[in-house]
Every structure is written in structure tokens, then in C-alpha cells.
Amino acid sequence: MFNKLDIExxxxxxxxxxxxLIASVLVAGLLLAVTITIVLSDKGHNTGxxxxxxxxxxxxxxxxxxxxVLLNFRAYDTLLEIAVLLVVVLAILPTRDxxxxxxxxxxxxxxxxxxxxxxxxxxxxxxxxxxxxxWAGAHQPGGAFQAGALLAGASVLLFQSxxxxxxxxxxxxxxLLVLSLGVFITIxxxxxxxxxxxxxxxxxxxxxxxxxxxxxATVSITLALASLYSSFIANENLSIxxxxxxxxx
Amino acid sequence: xxxxxxxxxxxxxxxxxxFFGVVVASHVMRKILALNVMGVGIFMFLIALxxxxxxxxxxxxxxxxxxxxxxxxxxxxxxxxLMVRIHHIDQxxxxxxx
Numbered sequence: 258m259f260n261k262l263d264i265e266x267x268x269x270x271x272x273x274x275x276x277x278l279i280a281s282v283l284v285a286g287l288l289l290a291v292t293i294t295i296v297l298s299d300k301g302h303n304t305g306x307x308x309x310x311x312x313x314x315x316x317x318x319x320x321x322x323x324x325x326v327l328l329n330f331r332a333y334d335t336l337l338e339i340a341v342l343l344v345v346v347l348a349i350l351p352t353r354d355x356x357x358x359x360x361x362x363x364x365x366x367x368x369x370x371x372x373x374x375x376x377x378x379x380x381x382x383x384x385x386x387x388x389x390x391x392w393a394g395a396h397q398p399g400g401a402f403q404a405g406a407l408l409a410g411a412s413v414l415l416f417q418s419x420x421x422x423x424x425x426x427x428x429x430x431x432x433l434l435v436l437s438l439g440v441f442i443t444i445x446x447x448x449x450x451x452x453x454x455x456x457x458x459x460x461x462x463x464x465x466x467x468x469x470x471x472x473x474a475t476v477s478i479t480l481a482l483a484s485l486y487s488s489f490i491a492n493e494n495l496s497i498x499x500x501x502x503x504x505x506x
Numbered sequence: 507x508x509x510x511x512x513x514x515x516x517x518x519x520x521x522x523x524x525f526f527g528v529v530v531a532s533h534v535m536r537k538i539l540a541l542n543v544m545g546v547g548i549f550m551f552l553i554a555l556x557x558x559x560x561x562x563x564x565x566x567x568x569x570x571x572x573x574x575x576x577x578x579x580x581x582x583x584x585x586x587x588l589m590v591r592i593h594h595i596d597q598x599x600x601x602x603x604x
Contacts, residue, residue: 273530274530277526277529277530278526278530280525280529281522281523281525281526281529282522284521284522284525285518285519285521285522285525288518288521288522289515289518292511292514292515292518292551293511293515295555296508296510296511296514296555296558297511305556305558305564305566305567306564306565306566307559307562307563307564307565307566308562310564310565310566322565322568323565323568323569323572325565326565326566326568326569327569327572327573331566331569334569334573335573338573338576338577341577341580342576342577342580345580345581345583345584348584349583349584349587349588400572402572402575402576406576406579478576481580482579482580482583485580485583485584485587486583488587
């Protein structure tokens, strides 16, 4: 009996979560040590690129430094970001019938009072606030991404209240999804012709071009985020109807 | 201790909590949430280091984080959609085996 136990015994039990806890504490400790050295070593003299950006802010066409970085100094990054968003949408866009209209009101058999009231009161306010955020992006915190995220939240609310149906694979939705990337690339390459390099805005039109790109980006980001999170819920509903068909068969 | 140091350390603590979650969690949903906590930790770290000098705020990390948030949201949506697909495939294969 003892021999059998000896054979089966393979060391003390290993607790995986304890090991991971030790590993993450070690990682955190290492990172903390590096950070403390970095922060303490420059003693607040290093201002990063803040001085460069504030010196060149007049050239950007906007007065908010974050917007200036996003859409002028590093516009290329924003272009790629919008492209990434589009790629993600293409990866998981539900293959739905593209002949149904883009936006349609559906008949409600059981209305959720709280959701519909929320939708009536919040959705219009969100649209106005998103417009304000988009406009405010030029001189204070705000901009296309904040406005787009707000509007996407409102459209997920619309989707949840089951009163409206938005088809994200209809031709209109496809055009709107590609709109910002298309406008961005068109403006960027057109500027090679006029200014000599990619995405270098002419000084007189930089504010206007940034506003145009931001507006298109708001529309595309709204649709992209809304379609991503609605398709996540729609898959769930789709599978329920699938199961029903299966049981009938 | 300056506020930049304090907040960057808090960001790193969040990163470590998220790392722990990613390694330990068995459910995909928990892993996705833990990945998000990790991401938020990194964003907080970047934002905190933007104000190393108490008088000047560096706008570049702010722009980086704004870009990062959008990409993180898109990545999370992709992960959630894949998770739902995996769940459905698992369910249908279980039904077939019955």
C-alpha cells in the first residue's frame, strides 16, 4: 500500500492561481521600479513634446492641442485608426439580407416602458450633445471620437428598445461606414497634389478640412461601434430563432 | 510623492490586476474583461506620465490614449463577437451529440 502511494505521489499540489498571483506581483513590482526610476530621474524638467506642440499650434488650424495632434501633426495615426475600425467591422459584420432598408420602424408587441421612455428623452439629447462635442473639439476637449461613442451608445439604446431596426449591411450603411476613410484618404492624397506631401493642410483651410474630416469620422465611428455592439446582441437573437426552427422541424 | 507618480503607480496596479485575471480566469468573458482592465491601467499610466512636469501637460500621450481607447473598444467588440460565435458552435455541437 505504501509502495502504491509512493508511486502516485507527485509532489505537493500546485495551486495555479497562487503561481499567477506571484507572477503578476513580480511583473507589477518590476514595472513599478522602472516607473519610479523614470519619474524621479527627470525631476519634472522633461516636458515631452508639449513645448513643440504649443509653439506650432497656430499652424494646425485648431486651438485644442489634443485635436491638433490627432488630426494635424499625427493625422496619419488617426487615418490608420479609422482603417482598423473599418477592418474590425468587416470582420464581424453579420451577413444579413442587404435588401432590407437601412432604417425601419418595426411593430412592437411588448414595449418596455423604461427603455422606450429613456429612448424618447435621451436619444435627442444625445444627438445634440454629440453635435456640441464635435464642434467643441476645435478648442477644448471633445471631438469625433467622443461624439461618435455617444451616438453609438444612443443607437445601441435604440436597438435594445426593439422599436427600430437598423440594417448595417444595407448599401447606405456601407457607404456611411467607408465615408470617413474615403474622405480622409481623398483629402490626404489630394494634398500631395496641392501641398507636396501627404496630409499637409494648407494654412488657410486647415480648420475647415479638420472639421470636415471630423464630421465624417463621427458618422463612421458611430455606425462602426453601433454595428459591432448590435451584431453582438443580434447574434444572440438569431440563434434563438434558429433553435425555434430546429424544434419545429 | 508627486501626483504623476501616484497615478502611474495606480495604473500599474490596475495592469497587474488585469494580468492576474487574464492568466487565472477560465471563462473567456472574464479574460476579455481582464484584458480591458489591463488596457485601462496602461491608459492611466500614459495620462499620468503626461503631467510629469506639474506646470506643463504633454498633449501627445492624451492623443495616443484617445486613439488607444477606440482601438480597445473595437478589439473588445471583436472578442465578444467571437466569444458568442464559439458559444453557439459549442451549443450546437452538444445538441448534435445528444
